[in-house]
Amino acid sequence: MPSAAAPTVPGRAARVHGTVRIVGSGLLGASIGHALTQHGVDVALADTSPAQLRLAVDYGAGRAASESDDPAIVVVCVPPDVVADVVEAELAAFPRAVVTDVASVKLEPLRALRGRGVDLTHYIGSHPMAGRERGGAISARADIFAGRPWVICRDGETPAADLALIEALALDLGAVPIEMTPEEHDRSVALVSHVPQVVASLLAARFADAPDLSLGLAGQGVRDTTRIAHSAPELWVQILGANATPVVEVLDALAVDLASAADALRHPDAPGARRTLAETIRRGNVGVERLPGKHGQRHRFESLVVMVDDVAGQLGRLFGDLGELSVNVEDFRLEHSPGAQLGLAEIAVDPAILNAAVAGLESRGWRIASTSD
Amino acid sequence: MPSAAAPTVPGRAARVHGTVRIVGSGLLGASIGHALTQHGVDVALADTSPAQLRLAVDYGAGRAASESDDPAIVVVCVPPDVVADVVEAELAAFPRAVVTDVASVKLEPLRALRGRGVDLTHYIGSHPMAGRERGGAISARADIFAGRPWVICRDGETPAADLALIEALALDLGAVPIEMTPEEHDRSVALVSHVPQVVASLLAARFADAPDLSLGLAGQGVRDTTRIAHSAPELWVQILGANATPVVEVLDALAVDLASAADALRHPDAPGARRTLAETIRRGNVGVERLPGKHGQRHRFESLVVMVDDVAGQLGRLFGDLGELSVNVEDFRLEHSPGAQLGLAEIAVDPAILNAAVAGLESRGWRIASTSD
Numbered sequence: 001m002p003s004a005a006a007p008t009v010p011g012r013a014a015r016v017h018g019t020v021r022i023v024g025s026g027l028l029g030a031s032i033g034h035a036l037t038q039h040g041v042d043v044a045l046a047d048t049s050p051a052q053l054r055l056a057v058d059y060g061a062g063r064a065a066s067e068s069d070d071p072a073i074v075v076v077c078v079p080p081d082v083v084a085d086v087v088e089a090e091l092a093a094f095p096r097a098v099v100t101d102v103a104s105v106k107l108e109p110l111r112a113l114r115g116r117g118v119d120l121t122h123y124i125g126s127h128p129m130a131g132r133e134r135g136g137a138i139s140a141r142a143d144i145f146a147g148r149p150w151v152i153c154r155d156g157e158t159p160a161a162d163l164a165l166i167e168a169l170a171l172d173l174g175a176v177p178i179e180m181t182p183e184e185h186d187r188s189v190a191l192v193s194h195v196p197q198v199v200a201s202l203l204a205a206r207f208a209d210a211p212d213l214s215l216g217l218a219g220q221g222v223r224d225t226t227r228i229a230h231s232a233p234e235l236w237v238q239i240l241g242a243n244a245t246p247v248v249e250v251l252d253a254l255a256v257d258l259a260s261a262a263d264a265l266r267h268p269d270a271p272g273a274r275r276t277l278a279e280t281i282r283r284g285n286v287g288v289e290r291l292p293g294k295h296g297q298r299h300r301f302e303s304l305v306v307m308v309d310d311v312a313g314q315l316g317r318l319f320g321d322l323g324e325l326s327v328n329v330e331d332f333r334l335e336h337s338p339g340a341q342l343g344l345a346e347i348a349v350d351p352a353i354l355n356a357a358v359a360g361l362e363s364r365g366w367r368i369a370s371t372s373d
Numbered sequence: 374m375p376s377a378a379a380p381t382v383p384g385r386a387a388r389v390h391g392t393v394r395i396v397g398s399g400l401l402g403a404s405i406g407h408a409l410t411q412h413g414v415d416v417a418l419a420d421t422s423p424a425q426l427r428l429a430v431d432y433g434a435g436r437a438a439s440e441s442d443d444p445a446i447v448v449v450c451v452p453p454d455v456v457a458d459v460v461e462a463e464l465a466a467f468p469r470a471v472v473t474d475v476a477s478v479k480l481e482p483l484r485a486l487r488g489r490g491v492d493l494t495h496y497i498g499s500h501p502m503a504g505r506e507r508g509g510a511i512s513a514r515a516d517i518f519a520g521r522p523w524v525i526c527r528d529g530e531t532p533a534a535d536l537a538l539i540e541a542l543a544l545d546l547g548a549v550p551i552e553m554t555p556e557e558h559d560r561s562v563a564l565v566s567h568v569p570q571v572v573a574s575l576l577a578a579r580f581a582d583a584p585d586l587s588l589g590l591a592g593q594g595v596r597d598t599t600r601i602a603h604s605a606p607e608l609w610v611q612i613l614g615a616n617a618t619p620v621v622e623v624l625d626a627l628a629v630d631l632a633s634a635a636d637a638l639r640h641p642d643a644p645g646a647r648r649t650l651a652e653t654i655r656r657g658n659v660g661v662e663r664l665p666g667k668h669g670q671r672h673r674f675e676s677l678v679v680m681v682d683d684v685a686g687q688l689g690r691l692f693g694d695l696g697e698l699s700v701n702v703e704d705f706r707l708e709h710s711p712g713a714q715l716g717l718a719e720i721a722v723d724p725a726i727l728n729a730a731v732a733g734l735e736s737r738g739w740r741i742a743s744t745s746d
Contacts, residue, residue, distance in 0.1 A: 201657030284574030316692030
C-alpha cells in the first residue's frame with residue numbers, strides 16, 4: 001500500500017491534549033472516541049439516549065461526560081437537522097472550548113447559527129469523509145478516518161490556535177485535513193457523495209418490482225453500481241434536504257444528459273444520435289479516470305489472478321508463498337461466482353515485480369488465470 | 374463458498390464432442406476456446422483479423438480453423454452489429470452444425486435473420502452473462518463463465534438434440550443454462566446491465582470537468598457506483614443501439630423518478646416532499662436487497678474485520694491461522710485507504726463459527742476491528 005500520508009498508528013502520542021467532549025455517540029462519535037481513547041486522550045461522551053451512551057462507553061469510546069468537564073474541544077456528532085441547536089448549546093456551555101461538528105453539510109447549520117446571532121468565533125465546522133453503510137456505535141471503527149480527507153471550514157475570524165487544535169484532532173485520527181469554504185464543501189459532496197447516493201437508490205428502486213427471472217441475470221457490475229443503495233432513509237432525507245441546492249443543480253444536469261441519451265436511443269437515425277451515445281460512454285470514461293483512490297492506485301499497480309480452491313488453507317499457502325517470494329500485496333480481492341468451486345484471488349503488485357511474482361508462483365504450482373496488460 | 378451448482382472443473386471430460394468452431398476470437402471467443410481446449414475439445418478459431426487470431430491461438434484458445442473442418446457447433450462471438458451476417462454465413466457454410474451466438478442482445482439479430490428468410494432450424498441464440506471491463510483475447514479467462522447464467526433462446530422449431538448440444542456447451546464452461554425468450558432476455562439485460570451502464574457513465578461524466586478539490590473528497594461509494602463507467606464506447610454504442618426499446622423504457626421511468634426526487638428537493642415544504650425523498654431511498658433498499666449474488670450471500674454470512682499490517686507475510690500468517698482454526702473463508706476483501714499503513718481484512722464466515730473464529734484469532738494476537746451484527 002502507498003504511504004504518501006502518514007496516519008497516526010493507535011497508541012502513538014496524541015497531538016490533542018486535555019479533554020475531548022463528544023456529543024452524540026453514533027457511528028462517527030463512537031469511532032472518534034474509540035480512536036482518541038486508544039491515544040490516551042480523555043474522552044467525555046454525551047448522548048440524549050442513555051442506552052446509546054452506555055453502548056459507546058462499553059465499546060471503549062470514552063467515559064460518560066460529567067458536569068465538571070472542562071473540554072478543550074467539543075465534537076458535535078449529531079444528525080444534520082439538530083447540528084445548529086447542539087452547536088449553539090455547546091458554545092454557550094463551554095466558552096473556553098473550540099466547538100466543531102462532523103455533519104455532512106456545512107452551509108445550512110452555519111446559516112442557522114448566524115441567523116440566531118450566535119458568536120461563532122470558537123466554532124469551526126468540519127467533515128471527516130468517512131462512514132459506513134451501517135450506522136450506530138456498534139459499527140464504530142477507530143480506523144475509518146485513516147488516510148481520508150477531513151474537511152475543515154474555518155472563516156476569517158477563526159483564531160489560529162483553534163484551527164491548529166481541530167487539525168491536530170484530524171491528524172490524531174489519521175485523517176488528512178483539507179481547508180474548504182462551506183460552499184466549496186457542500187458543492188463537492190453534492191457531486192461525489194449525495195448525487196451518487198440518489199442515483200444508486202433510483203437505479204436500485206427499479207428492481208423493487210422486477211421479475212425474479214430478470215434479476216437472476218444480475219452480475220457484479222450492477223451490484224457495484226447499486227451497493228450504496230443499502231443506506232438508511234432517515235439520515236439521507238436529512239442530508240439531501242440540508243444540501244438541496246447543490247444536489248438539485250447536479251441532478252438537473254444529469255437529467256438533461258439522461259434525456260439526450262434516451263432521445264438518441266429513441267431516434268437512432270437522427271443526426272448525431274450515435275455520436276451522443278458514444279460521447280455518453282466516453283465522457284464517463286474520462287470522469288471515472290479522474291476519481292482518486294483505488295482506481296488511481298490500480299493504475300499504478302499491475303494485477304495477477306491466481307486460481308484457488310475453496311479452502312482457507314489454500315489462501316494461507318498462497319500468502320505464505322507470496323511472503324517467501326517477497327511479493328508485497330498492494331491490494332487483494334477474492335472473487336467467486338455463486339456456485340463456483342474455484343475462487344479467483346486477484347493480487348495487485350508493483351509492476352516491477354509482476355513477472356517475477358508470476359514465475360515464482362507458477363514454479364510453486366499455482367495456476368495464474370490472467371495478468372493485467 | 375456455496376456449491377449449489379456444480380461447474381465443471383477444467384480437465385474433466387467434456388460433454389461436447391467433435392469440433393467446436395469459434396468465429397471471433399475476442400474476450401468471449403478466446404475465453405470459450407481456452408476453456409474447451411482445457412477439456413480436450415478440438416477448437417477451430419476463425420477471425421477476420423489475422424493478428425487477433427494468432428494471439429488467441431498463442432493464448433491456447435484453440436487452433437486456426439481449416440477448410441476441412443466439420444464442426445458440431447459454431448459459436449459466433451462477433452460484435453452485435455455483424456452477428457446476423459455471420460450467423461447467416463455460418464448456417465450456410467456448415468449445414469450439419471448447430472449455430473449459436475453470444476451477443477448481448479437477442480431480438481434484433483433474430484429479426485434481421487427472419488427478415489432475410491434464413492432457415493433458422495439449427496440456430497439457437499444464447500448469451501453467457503459473463504464479461505470483463507477489458508476486452509480482447511489478452512483478457513480472456515477460461516473461468517469467466519463459472520457459475521454464471523447462460524441464457525439460451527430456443528424456439529418451437531428447435532430440435533431437442535440441438536438444444537442439448539448448446540446446454541452441454543454451457544455446462545462444459547461451468548455456466549448455468551437458463552431458457553428465456555429473446556424478448557424476456559432483452560428486457561432483463563436492459564434492466565440489470567444496459568441501464569446500469571448508462572447510469573454509471575452519466576454519473577461519471579459529471580466528474581469530467583469537476584474541480585480536483587471536489588473529486589479529492591470521493592470515497593469508495595462513488596467509486597463503486599461508477600466502476601463500470603470504464604467500459605469501451607464502441608461496444609456499448611452497438612449494444613445500446615441494438616436493445617434501444619427496452620433500454621429507453623427503463624431510462625424513461627428512471628427520468629420520471631429523478632425528476633420527482635429533484636422536485637422534492639426544490640420544494641422541500643411542498644406536501645409529500647419529505648416522503649418522496651424517503652421513498653426514493655427506501656425503494657432503493659428494497660431493490661438492492663433483491664439482487665442475487667454477493668449481496669445475498671453476505672446475508673447468509675457474518676463478517677469479521679481483522680487489522681493487518683501492510684505486508685504479505687501478515688496475510689500469510691492470518692490465512693495460516695484461519696486454516697489451523699478450521700475457519701472456511703467464504704469471502705475475503707482487503708480494504709485500505711490511500712496512505713493508510715494498516716489494512717483491514719474483511720472475512721466472511723458461516724454465522725455458526727463467527728464467535729469461535731473471533732476468539733481463536735484474538736488468542737493468536739490478531740486485533741479484530743469489528744464484526745457484523
